[in-house]
Amino acid sequence: MPVIAVIEKEFRMFFRYPLRVFSSILVGIVFLLQFVFFGQAVLGGRYSQLLASSTGIGDYPTYALVGYVLWWLSVSPMEAYVWGIRRELQRGTFETNIAAPVRITELLLGLALSWLLMDSILMAVVFALGAIIFHISVTLSILLKSLPVLLLSFLAFLGFGFIFAGLVMIMKNIGPFAQIFEFSMLFFSGVFFPLNVMPRAVVEFSKLLPLTHSVDAVRGIFTGKSYPAILPSVSWLILLVILYWLIGYAIFKWADGVTRVMGYGGY
Amino acid sequence: MGVTEELRALYGVAVKSWRIFLSYRMWMVSDIMLGFFFVGQALLIGIGLTGGRNSPALQRITGYSDYLTFAVLGFMVLAFGLTFLSGFVWSVVDELYAGTLEYSFASPMRRITFFLGNVLVRIFLSFLYMAVYIPLFILIFDVHINPVGFLRSMPVLLIGTVGMIGLGMSAAGLVLYLRDPGPFINILEMLVFALSGAMYPVTILPEPLQLLARAMPYAPTSEAVRKVVAFGYSNAGRELSYLIFISMLYAILGYLTYRWSEKQARVVGLKNY
Numbered sequence: 377m378p379v380i381a382v383i384e385k386e387f388r389m390f391f392r393y394p395l396r397v398f399s400s401i402l403v404g405i406v407f408l409l410q411f412v413f414f415g416q417a418v419l420g421g422r423y424s425q426l427l428a429s430s431t432g433i434g435d436y437p438t439y440a441l442v443g444y445v446l447w448w449l450s451v452s453p454m455e456a457y458v459w460g461i462r463r464e465l466q467r468g469t470f471e472t473n474i475a476a477p478v479r480i481t482e483l484l485l486g487l488a489l490s491w492l493l494m495d496s497i498l499m500a501v502v503f504a505l506g507a508i509i510f511h512i513s514v515t516l517s518i519l520l521k522s523l524p525v526l527l528l529s530f531l532a533f534l535g536f537g538f539i540f541a542g543l544v545m546i547m548k549n550i551g552p553f554a555q556i557f558e559f560s561m562l563f564f565s566g567v568f569f570p571l572n573v574m575p576r577a578v579v580e581f582s583k584l585l586p587l588t589h590s591v592d593a594v595r596g597i598f599t600g601k602s603y604p605a606i607l608p609s610v611s612w613l614i615l616l617v618i619l620y621w622l623i624g625y626a627i628f629k630w631a632d633g634v635t636r637v638m639g640y641g642g643y
Numbered sequence: 644m645g646v647t648e649e650l651r652a653l654y655g656v657a658v659k660s661w662r663i664f665l666s667y668r669m670w671m672v673s674d675i676m677l678g679f680f681f682v683g684q685a686l687l688i689g690i691g692l693t694g695g696r697n698s699p700a701l702q703r704i705t706g707y708s709d710y711l712t713f714a715v716l717g718f719m720v721l722a723f724g725l726t727f728l729s730g731f732v733w734s735v736v737d738e739l740y741a742g743t744l745e746y747s748f749a750s751p752m753r754r755i756t757f758f759l760g761n762v763l764v765r766i767f768l769s770f771l772y773m774a775v776y777i778p779l780f781i782l783i784f785d786v787h788i789n790p791v792g793f794l795r796s797m798p799v800l801l802i803g804t805v806g807m808i809g810l811g812m813s814a815a816g817l818v819l820y821l822r823d824p825g826p827f828i829n830i831l832e833m834l835v836f837a838l839s840g841a842m843y844p845v846t847i848l849p850e851p852l853q854l855l856a857r858a859m860p861y862a863p864t865s866e867a868v869r870k871v872v873a874f875g876y877s878n879a880g881r882e883l884s885y886l887i888f889i890s891m892l893y894a895i896l897g898y899l900t901y902r903w904s905e906k907q908a909r910v911v912g913l914k915n916y
Contacts, residue, residue, distance in 0.1 A: 393826065395826040395827065395830075396825070396826045398826065398830070399825075399826035399827075399829040399830045399833070400829075402829070402830055402833050402834075403829055403833050406833040406834075406836055406837040409837055410836065410837065410841075410842050410843075411684065411688065411842070413842065413843040413847060413848070414685060414688060414710075414714070414842040414843045415688050415692055416843070416847065417698075417700065417701055417704065417710075417842075417843040417844060417847050418688065418689050418692055418693060418698040418700065418701055418710045419692050419693065419698075419700060420698070420699070420700020420701075420703070421700070424691075424692040424693070426691070426692060426693065426694050427691060427692055430691075436692060550669075551669075551670075551673075552667070552669035552670045552672065552673035553669055553673075555673045555677075556672070556673050556676050559676065559677070559680045562680070562684075563680065563683065563684070563687075568684055568687075568688050569684070569687040569688045569690070569691035569692070570691045572691075573687050573690045573691045574687070
């Protein structure tokens with residue numbers, strides 16, 4: 377299975393450098409701490425009545441931790457395509473991999489899946505550390521109940537990221553563009569603040585992002601909501617899975633056609 | 644090399660660094676957007692949690708009730724301070740990865756010229772970004788920055804800069820040694836980011852982290868800048884004395900560390916990839 381082989385290769389390359397793993401976890405936790413500590417300094421505590429009335433979660437560390445971990449995972453496939461493909465282009469190994477008797481979509485899917493899995497491991501550690509640092513109580517039942525939503529979210533994130541697989545082959549250095557996009561997602565999905573503080577048009581626009589619904593659904597589970605109660609978010613997610621896979625694949629096919637004429641190139 | 648030649652070399656390194664930066668213009672857009680993202684998040688978190696623009700809780704700890712002005716000042720110190728750390732460290736790492744470090748170091752210019760040439764571009768960009776940020780932050784986010792207070796804080800920032808340069812030189816020295824310096828730089832930058840007191844007062848951190856924050860030049864600079872902007876020099880004596888002390892310490896440490904590591908590198912050789 378080429379997909380498994382790609383995943384194995386990426387895992388070996390990443391976990392070979394323990395310092396790199398450690399630094400990734402540190403980056404993850406520090407970024408989270410910045411915003412949670414800021415919120416706490418402004419609040420003078422951890423509980424916001426205003427946040428509770430607008431989102432159902434009044435405990436700011438819990439609110440931020442759930443949103444943040446999901447945001448990180450949501451941009452993971454995008455990062456895989458932007459930086460993973462770019463890395464292969466820089467090393468000159470992309471063309472040889474393309475020439476292998478494997479479908480390019482399998483290679484790309486393997487790349488995105490491996491980054492998503494690696495980030496899931498890193499984020500599991502960050503989540504555990506966050507829960508310990510901020511004394512957030514997480515039960516096994518909440519985690520298990522979140523799993524189906526997470527899997528659906530992963531599907532949506534993979535489809536969303538696929539758009540970038542096509543773009544990176546044509547534009548090559550789209551790192552800064554992707555960075556802007558990633559931070560925009562953080563902004564428009566209510567990761568660190570409730571969306572109701574944004575203008576109505578922005579709130580409507582945010583519904584097009586899978587992360588918005590994923591975060592909503594998982595936060596709902598954390599507040600004890602049942603599956604039927606989070607059905608609107610889940611329905612949106614299902615719709616966006618189909619939509620983004622179709623859009624991503626169409627863009628990719630177009631980009632693939634263009635690069636077959638222009639060449640994959642290198643650096 | 645004479646002074647004129649050294650200055651020409653400095654100019655040459657700066658121009659090269661500037662041209663490389665300009666060849667990826669989107670990075671500039673991305674860098675500027677990062678500032679807006681940072682300040683925008685701070686504003687929306689504050690509004691989402693408190694419903695207003697002022698925080699009595701923050702005022703009790705820091706004297707600042709306007710949390711956005713607090714965050715903007717911290718962000719500017721952090722962005723300016725990272726200029727030196729990143730400038731020193733990445734000027735080595737980029738050339739290491741490109742395989743050109745040995746050639747740059749073999750040229751007859753002094754090492755410090757090589758570093759300063761790279762840092763100069765970042766300082767210029769840092770000022771350029773500030774010139775973009777300040778009017779736009781005032782216009783878009785209604786940030787209250789007193790121009791007199793802001794200018795008054797500039798000497799404080801310069802004192803902090805001495806320590807930041809020292810830390811940058813120490814890091815650059817260590818980078819010469821490490822086989823894979825990327826994670827080390829990430830860790831260092833993240834420590835600076837978390838402990839700079841840019842977004843929150845370091846007093847809300849656990850005791851060991853507070854000590855670590857005060858052992859680096861960033862948080863003392865942020866604290867002194869904020870105190871001077873809000874309360875003037877006469878009320879910031881304690882913060883200023885400590886900042887002068889820590890900056891001098893890092894200047895000496897940076898010089899000694901870098902000299903030592905360069906000597907070692909002459910024995911074991913510079914790395915290539």
